[in-house]
Amino acid sequence: MKVLKSLLIIPILIIGLSGCKESKIGPQTNNTTPPGPVTQVRVVNEPGQVKLTYNLPSEQDLSYVKAVYMLASGEERVVKSSFYTNQLLVDGFGDTEEHEIKLYAVNKSEVASEPVTVKVKPLENPIFDVFRSLKVLPDFAGINIQAKNMTRRDIAIIPMRKDGYKGWVAFDGIYTSSDSVSRDIRGLDTLSFEVAVIVRDRFLNQTDTLFTTVKPLFETALAKNKYKTMAPSIWPGDQRSNFSNAGTADTGVHRMWDGETQVFPSCAYTPPTTTDAGPHSITFDVGQLAQLSRIVIWDYPETINGLKTWYYRGNMKNFEIWGSANPNPDGSYDSWVKLGTYTSVKPSGLVGYGDLSAEDREIAAAGFSWKFRVDVPKLRYLRIKCNQNWMGTQFLMITEVQVYGNPN
Template sequence: MTTRYKKYLALLVPATIAFVMFACSKVDEYKDIVSGDKTKPGTVSNIKVENGPGRAIITYDLPNSENILYVQATYKINDKVSRQTKSSYYSDTIHVSGFAKKQEYTVTLQTVSRANVVSDPVEVKVNPDTPPYLMAFPTISTQPDFGGININIENPAKADIGVVTIMKDRITNQFEIVNQRFTKLEDIAYSLRGYDTVNLEFGIYITDDWDNVSDTLFTTVKPIFERQMDKSKFGRYVLPTDAKTGFGWEIENMWNGNTGSPGYHTEQPIQPLVWPAVVTFDMGQAAKLSRYTIWNRGIDGSGNWLWQAGAPVTWTLWGRETNPVDETLPNGPGAPGVGQTSPNGWINLGTFKLPAKPSGLPNPAYSNSDLEFWNAGFSYNFNLELPKIRYIRFQCQEIASGTNNFFNIAELTFWGDPR
């Protein structure tokens, strides 16, 4: 059951915002007094307003004076918070933003001279459209997921918003923040996991750069059972079309609990070269899989392999519960989609892609955040409609180096319901 709850939870907000606040934004750039002329400057004229989501763009004509340093806009974004933005003498436009609602607001415009003398005020009315955080709130949808809750939100403005999830603390019985996610993605989808399979109440609200907060959506879900698959049961299951192992990096290294080197490595190059390359293994028990994490070769004694060399960039997982017969797996246009089977009965579990480097730095350069992102591994969800699986084939379609004649993996971990 889902209910909407008015924001008595607003007291939680100061702890939720990770953005830099701009209560008096952009005011430090024009402090210097560079003139002794104390004449009061003229006011702006010919004012025009272009409204947008939670913001407005104001254009104007400046008075005919070379002594003006900037134009200042003062306005309230809600019942409590005032903002002040400034625009250089060299511009005829000023942006006002952060408005909490779709309604009329008053903006006071003043010119300021180089001697820090302020003009008479000119008031202008703006009517911003619905701000992005309120546009996103009605789109929140949730559903039970393995070990938790799946959250989906639309952010049509592609604006910076924060999604905050709260739950009652078992000791204090007060709502506490359990997750915060800040993004400008248009389609937001993620899961929170690690919960027992009992009815749980979650609260979700949206916030923005200016500490505006939506109402709270409360929903009760019962997480779907999952557990980490027992790696002690995993084993190799070599099929004739599998790639051969190279450099002594055996396939068992993919489930030995070590996310560093050595991992699994094919020959380099695979001989004879068959691409996409495939490797097969047995989880030792069948399960309805929920998700998995892949770790790739990172920084070791022989170099930096982040987003380089044999790291899979695109790959497909295939699976089946019984009778793991061999075949050359389909690939490319016309290949079976997720949940569909190959001619010999291998089920397409999904095609996955390596996330881009967060910093965008060219290889081999990387930031500390890039390294942390890489070392944490990359996690992916399985379609909830897939059947139980025991045998898995990893089909590598593209690697970071672009040579597409070998690949390597450090570790794989799967979660699901083996009952």
């Protein structure tokens, strides 16, 4: 009986094996005749790159056009463009010297035409404009690095510090395509030290080095265990918290210092509005007089299609922050000083509502650091006033805050 079962299996195996065919890997056609070359090549030199336009050959089995050229690093670069278009962008140039590019038309059998040689002279790489705009400024407990990247190219700004026998030690790099860069490096002592900064692109072209000496200003995180709501709990002129789920989800102001930065209902959440009803504001006490330097605000992220999404709904887009040492109990602003007017901007520049890049999410998840005016006396109370949220109305959703300053 056991032998019979084995014999029955054999025909099945034979049938299965006879049904297997070798898969052909590579071109599915076999046309060994090279296509004609591209013709009438037009050149537009751009910063760090060149746009080529050409006429395609008439072959029916044309697959793509490729450009082959050398980068300054010595690496050969190949850029391809399908037969559906007659344009090709060659990039990666770090200088304005003349470069030679060979263009090939390639058919579906991966047979290339004779090359057409084109000479180009790209304009100055955008990293040099970024470099000329660089500023390294002393800041509270650190330094602030500013730059303009008007072409919105992908760049890396690499700051370093002189660290004794270790030599130059790099801080975390700033990788961005934003047109305006302002990043803080925190956690530094208030001693003078040397800083060096370079700018490079994704092809490892890089600028000269900016050298400077900076001395950070003293700053400390003000202890959250001293923060408290105002008495009465709703300050005159402020909005009450929104209590969803029939009042079971507490979204009061005190939620802004419970240590949670993403989970609902751990956020200050004023009643949602669909039409303008006037700016929403909330007020709280930091618990001590201090020379306030900045506040980090974590916006509450909605979960959209399984992803945490900032720059959305009640996240503040245009807002003000006010400070006071002794606020008038009637809630008026006559005893307050404006510490700043702020606008939240996506680093990516994406304009679609809810459209975010990986950089947008990373920056938002870390919290936004908003600097205060320094030409004001010591203060104790803060009022956050939302003029417009990302939804286009005026309610706000803040999940956590951290205030910094010098209480001495």
